[in-house]
Amino acid sequence: MTLTAVKPTLRNIPTITKLSNGATIIAEQMPVDAVNFNVWFNIGSAVESNQINGMAHFLEHMIFKGSKKLLCGEFEKIVESRGALTNAATSQEYTHFYVTCSPENFADLAPLQLDLVLNSSLPDAEFVREKLVVLEEIRRANDNPRRLAFEKAMNICFPNLPYSRPILGTQASIEPLGREEMYNFHRYWYQPASMTVNAVGNLPVEDLTAIVAETMEHYSRGQEMVKTPFVSESPFEEIIREEYVDSALKQSRMIMMWRVPGLMSFEDTLALDVLAVVLGQGKLSRLFRSLREDKRLVKGISASNMTHQVQGVFYIGSQLSKDNLDQVEGQIVDHIKDIQDNGIAESELKRVCNLVANQFIFHSEKPSDRTNLYGYYYSQLGNLDLAFNYTDSLRSLTVDDIQRAAQKYLNINGYGIVRAIDA
Incomplete structure (x- = not known):
């Protein structure tokens, strides 16, 4: 194995270990009486075909149903008996599994978590039972008016990219899935080369690394995985509208969206992150002060820059009376045009950059914060440079950078919009 120390702008220095089978271990000692062990795969729903949409999320459920060494439910019982916690999450481009435990239990629980994710047995009876659980989750999601509006927005924004597909899948895609299809999906994608294994807590880095490496080195590299390259959608050149009535809504919702660069274009993404805060995050944001506090035109309004690897979406969502x-x-549109024409003040930029930088720092204090930070950036980009330099990069932005981002990406004559109207 090779050890490489990477110096971040964060206070501590994690150690990155690359194993011969392709797996990456990131370890850091932190003086907190806990260890968070977080296994990230750079695989999510985006690698699925339309026919198996929802497979990655369904597999996340099935991972906990046992392995060659563990019976169904045994891992959770062991975790609970040690006073530890475990859970998992699936996104478009990653899936991760984590355990938070006391330092003295790490050596016992980490190998079991690795055995679950790499040697999952996917028992037939549990596959049938868990499919019903997933289908019920899909039904509940379909009954959520807010989620429905967002899915319609994503369908407009990404007609050709898999980011528009629901991570849960659909009833039509999940019902026909067979256990053998899941076995093949797991065997192909869940390999050491797709893993970033993160361990942060109150044990020496050498111990954290050695415990994981000793388990991981028993697994071979496996076959080469091939991801289909994605081509970004073109920017909106006109206003694309969808409007519908939803009797479940108590108040109308509106989502306006623009296609913007993804994580691979980090500098543009950073400026858009700041622009989202300027426009619609917090009580001092322009849209909140103007449309909610001063004019009382909305019940709520917010802006967000949602980043995927290849392409992101900048969107503004609001809850309001249909009359407005x-x-x-x-x-x-007027607020965006004002920034495009006049920019923002230096004082506003400084306030927002300090806010975003502080949030980044505050959300990097716990072991679980660090493992999520390391897992996300390394699984998506293959390095931690952008994470370590995030606050410095943020504070180097100028008012011209923010104005250029608004001019370049928020076309006031070309965007997508969904209006969900209460009956």
Whole structure:
């Protein structure tokens, strides 16, 4: 194995270990009486075909149903008996599994977590039972008006990219899935080369690394995995609208969206992150102060820059009376045009950059924060440079950078919009 120390701008220095089978271990000692062990795969729903949409999330459920060494439910019982916690999550481009435990239990629990994810037995009876659980989860999601509006927005924004597909899948895609299909999906994608194994807590780095490496080195590299390359969608050149009535809504919702660069274009993404805060995050943001506090046109409004690897979406969502839909849409456009024409003040940029930087730092204090930070950046980019330099890069932005981002990416004559109207 090779040890490489990477110096971040964060206070501590994690140690990155690359194993011969392709797995990466990131370890850091932190003086907190806990260890968070977080296994990230750079695999999510984006690698699925339309026919097996939802497979990655379904597999996340099935991982906990046992392995060659563990019976169904045994891992959770062991974790609970040690006073530890475990859970998992699936996104478009990653899946991760984590355990938080006391330092003295790490050596016992980490190998079991690795055995579960790499040697999952996917028992037939549990596959049938868990499919019903997933289908019920899909039904509940379909009954959520807010989620429905967001899915419609993503379908407009990404007609050709898999980011528009629901991570849970659909009833039509999940019902026909067979256990053998899941076995093949797991065997192909869940390999050491797709793993970033993170361990942060109150044990020496050498111990954290050795415990994981001793288990991982028993697994071979496996076959070469091939991901289909994605081509970004073109920017909106006109206004694409969808409007529908939802009787489940108590108040109308509106989502306006623009296609923007993804994580691979980090500098542009950073400026858009700041622009989202300027426009619609917090009580001092422009849209909140103008449309909610001063004019009382909305019940709530927010802006976000959602980043995927290849392409992201900048969107503004609001809850409002259906009588105000046209006026609010026009007001949002006016606020964007004002930034495009006049920029923002230096004082506003400084306030927002300090806010975002502090949030980044505050969300990097616990072992679980660090493993999520390391897992996300390394699994998506193959290094931690952008994570370590995030606050410095943020504070180097200028008012011209923010104005250029608004001019370049938030076309006031070309965007997608979904209006969900209460009955």
